[in-house]
Amino acid sequence: MEHRVDLKTAALSQTSPGVTELAVTANRDERTAAVVEAVLHGKAIAIPFAKFNDGRGFSIAHLLRSDHGFRGEVRATGHVIPDQALHLLRAGFDTANVVNAEALFHWQSSLAHYKGAYQKAVRNPLMQRRLATQRIKGEQRAAALSEKIAKTRDLTQRVREIADSVEGRITFSTSLGKEDQAVLHAIVSAGIDVDVFTLDTLRHFPETLETLERTEKHYGIKIRVVTPDPMDLEELIAHDGEFGFRTSVNSRKACCMIRKVLPLNRSLKGAAAWITGLRREQSAERADVDHAVWDADLELIKTSPLADWTDGELDAYIKANDVPVNPLHDQGYPSIGCEPCTRAVSPGEDPRAGRWWWENEDGKECGLHGRERRLEVA
DSSP states (O other), rough: OEEEEEETTTOOOOOOOOOOOTTTEEEEEEHHHHHHHHHHOHHHHEESSSSOOTTHHHHHHHHHTTOOOOOOOOEEESOOGGGGGGHHHHHHHOOEEEESGGGHHHHHHHHHHHOSSSSSOSSOOGHHHHHHHHHHHHHHHHHHHHHHHHHHHHHHHHHHHHHHHOOOOOOEEEESSHHHHHHHHHHHHOOOOOOEEEEOOOBHHHHHHHHHHHHHHHHTOOOOOOOOOOHHHHHHHHOOOOOOGGGHHHHHHOOOOHIIIHHHHHHHOHHHHHHEEOGGGGGGTTTTTSSEEEEEETTTEOOTTTTTHHHHHHHHHHHHOOOOOGGGGGTTTTTBBBBBOOOOTTTOTTTTTTTTTTSSOOOOOOSSSSGGGGHHHO
């Protein structure tokens, strides 16, 4: 019988998902294929060690976390020994195969004896206190900013409050929907320095691409266009086909990850704040959106200056300020995503009913603002 030790709790692992094996010699394409396979089917990624002193397995685990953003289980198999427990954990492993249940004592002793290390790592037990302090300070800054934003309903003043309260690079990811167009208008009006970018999934409506060009001309700015990694996209299509996203929720989320989530993660790296166009009225899943929160995964303040705005306020702002909008909004598309995944909605339908309409109505998010953003397995 196979036994596994959980490196974070030092207990025998109780979960037993299927695995996709990844060799220590795996190149980038092979790593991407393994990540897609694991996400699609809820599998762990197992990295076999032929010898305990073969360090390539540690490098592969680190790359899965740092380059591919994989948040599922990474398991060490083969010839691994208790003395390597902390090193495995720091490199990004979650579990390790053990010879038998009796060997668990030696793994527990190793994890208890070696508390941490000073070198930078994917996971470093000595960094936990520092990260906890960072989280507390981040939450305090976000709460203070949220209060400042709530004191005014003027959108231009709200984005100014964000700029005045944040030290470091501020980013704004625009989908070119009407919420984001309103926020962009406020950013330009405020004259603040913001890194504005949009995610081109390579499956946008022609009207969305036309709106991008029209918006740049209207405001005299250049919006940075971020596209999926070609190799990641090639692996996804090879694995699941051009329209595999309609076969299961996991397949669709894998597509969103490659086309949206990973490019977003790359664009947000190193930013101090992220401005979004989220509103509470958009969907039940967004009903609790706050003006500013600390995002511990991305280590930045995520802001939503439109959080408490009503549909009426938004439409009035757009009309009063001649904000360019996507013509699809007037054709029954309140929420606009990729063309194959979006349909018009009927009067009275939920605004996001047209997104992935073949799926269950609950929790329809692409992952940009949900738990799947960091490639957690659904």
